[in-house]
Amino acid sequence: MTSLASPPIFGAMESSLEILRALHFAADKHRKQRRKGADRDPYINHPIAVAEVLAREAGVRSAKLLQAAVLHDTIEDTETTPEELERHFGRRVRRLVEEVTDDKKLPSAERKRLQIEHAPKLSKQARRIKLADKICNLRDLAHTPPKGWNLERRIRYLEWSRQVVAGCRGASPKLERLFDRTLRVARAAIDRESGGGHEVPAAARGTLRRRRPA
Ligand code: ZN
Numbered sequence: 001m002t003s004l005a006s007p008p009i010f011g012a013m014e015s016s017l018e019i020l021r022a023l024h025f026a027a028d029k030h031r032k033q034r035r036k037g038a039d040r041d042p043y044i045n046h047p048i049a050v051a052e053v054l055a056r057e058a059g060v061r062s063a064k065l066l067q068a069a070v071l072h073d074t075i076e077d078t079e080t081t082p083e084e085l086e087r088h089f090g091r092r093v094r095r096l097v098e099e100v101t102d103d104k105k106l107p108s109a110e111r112k113r114l115q116i117e118h119a120p121k122l123s124k125q126a127r128r129i130k131l132a133d134k135i136c137n138l139r140d141l142a143h144t145p146p147k148g149w150n151l152e153r154r155i156r157y158l159e160w161s162r163q164v165v166a167g168c169r170g171a172s173p174k175l176e177r178l179f180d181r182t183l184r185v186a187r188a189a190i191d192r193e194s195g196g197g198h199e200v201p202a203a204a205r206g207t208l209r210r211r212r213p214a
Contacts, residue, residue, distance in 0.1 A: 015063035022067040023048070025088060029078040037144035046136060047073060053132040058174045060128065064089075068096035069129050075101045099126035100133070112160055119167025127171035134161045134168075135175070135182050142186040151194050158186055 026047050033043035051069040054060040067089055074080040075097055086094040099122050102111040119130060138161055145154055165179050 015061075015066075018063045019051070019066050019070065022070040022089060022093075026070050026074055029074050029080050033077065035140065036146040037140050038147050039144045041144075043073075043077070046140075047071070049136045049139075050129065050132045053135055053175075053178070054128060057178055058128070058132070058172055062125075064092050065096070065125050065128065068093045068100075068125070069132060071097050072100050072129050072133065076104060096123070096126055096129065099123060100129050116160070116163045116167060119164050122168070124171045127168040128175060130168050131165060131172060131175040131179055134165055135179050137161065138179075138182045138186045142182075142189045151190055154186075154190055158183060158190070 023044075027044045030043040030047070034040040035043055035046055047070045050072060051066050054069050055066055060066060071080075071085060071089065071093065074085065075082060082094050082098055085097055102115065104111075106114070119127065122130065138158065141149075141154060141157060149157075162183060165176070169176055
């Protein structure tokens, strides 16, 4: 009995060590960065939250996918190279992180447009990371929006996230439901805040109502 139980326990421990190794690497790479939100949280809180959504809320158990989630912003936002990721974590993790990395040389509007265009072409695993990433970003936006982001800018961000996620559908019904719920909560928060509606243009308020997911 004992010998039969040993291998899975050993496997779980190995996975935990692999994920801890990725966390250590990402924490070091992001050590000087802060999130855009008004609280200016340490940046590493974000990749941790993304991996946690996958593991806890979507039941993901693949150590490689969780490593990639922890590392998903290292190429885009730090000096990390794809080769470095491959050396430390293998080819699969490198490819996954590359799939969810924007080309920072392009202007922001173009990067945003390309995210919408590329989402349907990503692998299923990469789309799962994208979904968890967008869920976390919307939660942050609802709770601690970046300083200086007025309601209109926040509404535009929600709408853009919705369009990116539209291209990710089919990768994980659980994450998609979670995203829809998060989007509803974020919209409701903005609706409440707009109150008299002076800051939100009439057209955008209409968008909020029309596009509420069923
Ligand atoms: Zn991210």
